[in-house]
Amino acid sequence: xxxxxxxxxxxxxxxxxxxxxxxxxxxxxxxxxxxxxxxxxxxxxxxxxxxxxxxxxxxxxxxxxxxxxxxxxxxxxxxxxxxxxxxxxxxxxxxxxxxxxxxx
Numbered sequence: 001x002x003x004x005x006x007x008x009x010x011x012x013x014x015x016x017x018x019x020x021x022x023x024x025x026x027x028x029x030x031x032x033x034x035x036x037x038x039x040x041x042x043x044x045x046x047x048x049x050x051x052x053x054x055x056x057x058x059x060x061x062x063x064x065x066x067x068x069x070x071x072x073x074x075x076x077x078x079x080x081x082x083x084x085x086x087x088x089x090x091x092x093x094x095x096x097x098x099x100x101x102x103x104x
Contacts, residue, residue, distance in 0.1 A: 015074075016076070017075070019071040019072070020072065020075040022071050023067075023075065024068075026064045026071070027065070030065055033057055033061055033064070037054065037057035037061075066089050069086070070084055070087065070096070084096045084097060
C-alpha cells in the first residue's frame with residue numbers, strides 16, 4: 001500500500017515533479033482555450049453577437065497561466081507566500097491569499 005505524507009509537511013520528494021506536471025497541464029489547457037478563441041474570432045457572426053463574451057477567453061488564459069506559474073514556483077522550492085506574491089491578477093491573488101489565511 002502506498003504511504004501518504006501529510007500535505008502540510010511537504011516531505012513527498014515527488015511533489016515538485018507533480019507541481020511542474022500540473023503546471024504543464026494548465027498551460028496545455030491555456031493553449032486549447034487560445035485555439036478555440038481564434039476559431040470563434042474568425043466567425044464574424046459569432047463576434048458580432050458575443051463580442052463582450054470573448055473577453056472571458058482572455059481571462060481564462062490569464063488565470064491558467066497565473067496558476068501554472070504558482071505551481072512552477074512551488075516546484076522550484078518557493079514557500080507559499082513567495083509563490084503567490086508575483087500573481088498579477090488581483091482576484092486570483094486574493095483568493096490564494098485567503099486560502100492560505102483560512103488554513104492557519
